[in-house]
Amino acid sequence: MSQQIVISGVGVWHPQDSISNQELVESYNAYCDKFNAQHSSEIESGEVQAMPHSSAEFIEKASGIKQRYIYKKDGALDVDRMKPLIEPRADEVLSHQAEFAIASAKIAMEKANKKADDIDAVIVSCAYTQRSYPAIAIEVQGALGIKGFGFDMLVACSAATFGMHRAFEMLSAGSAKCVLVINPELVSPQVNYKDRDSHFIFGDVSTATVLERAETATSEHVYDVLSTKAVTQFSNNIRSNFGYLTRAEDVDPYGADKLFHQAGRKVFKEVCPMAAEHISEHLSRHDIEPANVKRWWLHQANINMNTLIAKRLLGREASREEAPIVLDEFANTASAGSVIAFGKYHEDLVSGDVGILCSFGAGYSIGSLVLKKR
Numbered sequence: 167m168s169q170q171i172v173i174s175g176v177g178v179w180h181p182q183d184s185i186s187n188q189e190l191v192e193s194y195n196a197y198c199d200k201f202n203a204q205h206s207s208e209i210e211s212g213e214v215q216a217m218p219h220s221s222a223e224f225i226e227k228a229s230g231i232k233q234r235y236i237y238k239k240d241g242a243l244d245v246d247r248m249k250p251l252i253e254p255r256a257d258e259v260l261s262h263q264a265e266f267a268i269a270s271a272k273i274a275m276e277k278a279n280k281k282a283d284d285i286d287a288v289i290v291s292c293a294y295t296q297r298s299y300p301a302i303a304i305e306v307q308g309a310l311g312i313k314g315f316g317f318d319m320l321v322a323c324s325a326a327t328f329g330m331h332r333a334f335e336m337l338s339a340g341s342a343k344c345v346l347v348i349n350p351e352l353v354s355p356q357v358n359y360k361d362r363d364s365h366f367i368f369g370d371v372s373t374a375t376v377l378e379r380a381e382t383a384t385s386e387h388v389y390d391v392l393s394t395k396a397v398t399q400f401s402n403n404i405r406s407n408f409g410y411l412t413r414a415e416d417v418d419p420y421g422a423d424k425l426f427h428q429a430g431r432k433v434f435k436e437v438c439p440m441a442a443e444h445i446s447e448h449l450s451r452h453d454i455e456p457a458n459v460k461r462w463w464l465h466q467a468n469i470n471m472n473t474l475i476a477k478r479l480l481g482r483e484a485s486r487e488e489a490p491i492v493l494d495e496f497a498n499t500a501s502a503g504s505v506i507a508f509g510k511y512h513e514d515l516v517s518g519d520v521g522i523l524c525s526f527g528a529g530y531s532i533g534s535l536v537l538k539k540r
């Protein structure tokens with residue numbers, strides 16, 4: 167019996183609402199002006215620092231981001247609120263994040279030619295889950311009518327690749343026969359829209375993949391997973407302190423340090439060489455030269471990072487066809503970026519073509535899969 171594990175379907179779903187850089191900057195700058203006017207005397211005496219304006223030109227140049235999708239636009243641009251307005255739901259109603267997850271799961275299942283009965287494990291893997299328990303994966307499993315088991319896992323930027331790694335191992339071990347890995351990156355509630363350094367970075371999206379053994383795969387575009395590789399190294403340079411302990415700590419549970427924050431420049435400098443080395447080692451395991459990689463489905467945090475990493479590996483700039491960019495439309499979508507790139511740009515490859523799917527970021531964490539089209 168063949169033990170080859172494959173990806174047989176991928177789904178990408180995004181909400182309808184979007185925010186352009188211009189809209190985002192207008193709202194942020196209006197918030198700034200209001201803050202500065204309200205604190206004019208403290209600013210004059212030096213007790214409080216004036217908030218500087220943001221700029222749409224800076225955002226596009228520094229990151230490559232032009233817009234982002236957002237689950238609920240209402241509230242996020244309101245200078246008196248500066249966070250999305252999401253209505254609470256009763257326990258009996260499907261949760262926001264499960265709804266998000268299901269939208270992409272259905273697409274991936276359809277692409278993979280799978281019904282609920284064919285699947286026996288669900289992994290929801292993302293940067294945040296909206297509650298601790300019951301697991302979002304189990305709610306999704308129940309709503310889709312999937313038997314077997316499900317669990318959630320959190321690995322920030324590498325949640326999607328690490329989730330696929332777990333699926334690969336479960337399938338190799340025989341503890342599951344078909345695994346649905348979902349990345350419902352509903353991150354906008356954790357974005358600090360009052361922070362100039364990070365207000366532009368993130369967007370909401372959900373991605374999903376179906377992994378199974380080659381012998382059961384029937385879809386049109388099937389990719390052998392040649393191997394997986396993961397590495398983590400602790401860093402405080404990307405952090406969110408939001409968590410259940412804040413209730414007992416007598417601190418503001420929604421303070422700035424509880425939301426996403428980072429030392430972006432340090433991240434850029436430290437993660438790029440780590441990611442390039444990781445990819446190079448992973449490819450060399452299969453005696454594959456970077457020049458022979460047909461497609462680079464890279465993490466989508468910053469266009470300049472991707473350019474640099476591809477240049478280190480190829481010795482020249484990669485074309486958009488070789489290393490697709492989706493962050494101009496989607497922004498950074500935490501762990502989902504490389505899966506969006508894969509979802510949108512994999513059907514044109516031909517049998518025998520090799521590609522690498524790689525995430526990098528918070529943790530630090532780097533995860534990759536070397537894929538070969540069947």
Ligand code: CO8
Pocket residue numbers: 219220221224225228229293322323353354356357362363366368404426428429430431432433434467468498500501526527528
């Ligand atoms: N508008 C205008 N000017 C600005 C702005 C702004 N919005 N922001 C900063 N500036 C100014 C700065 O003040 C600075 O001015 P000066 O030179 O006078 O000091 C100048 O612009 C340059 O600032 P930076 O050096 O900070 O700018 P960079 O060129 O480094 O660009 C980036 C900033 C875009 C953040 C860049 O550093 C970057 O992308 N770094 C990599 C970050 C990264 O990959 N992070 C990983 C993110 S984590 C993740 O992917 C998942 C986490 C979990 C999900 C969380 C969801 C909420």
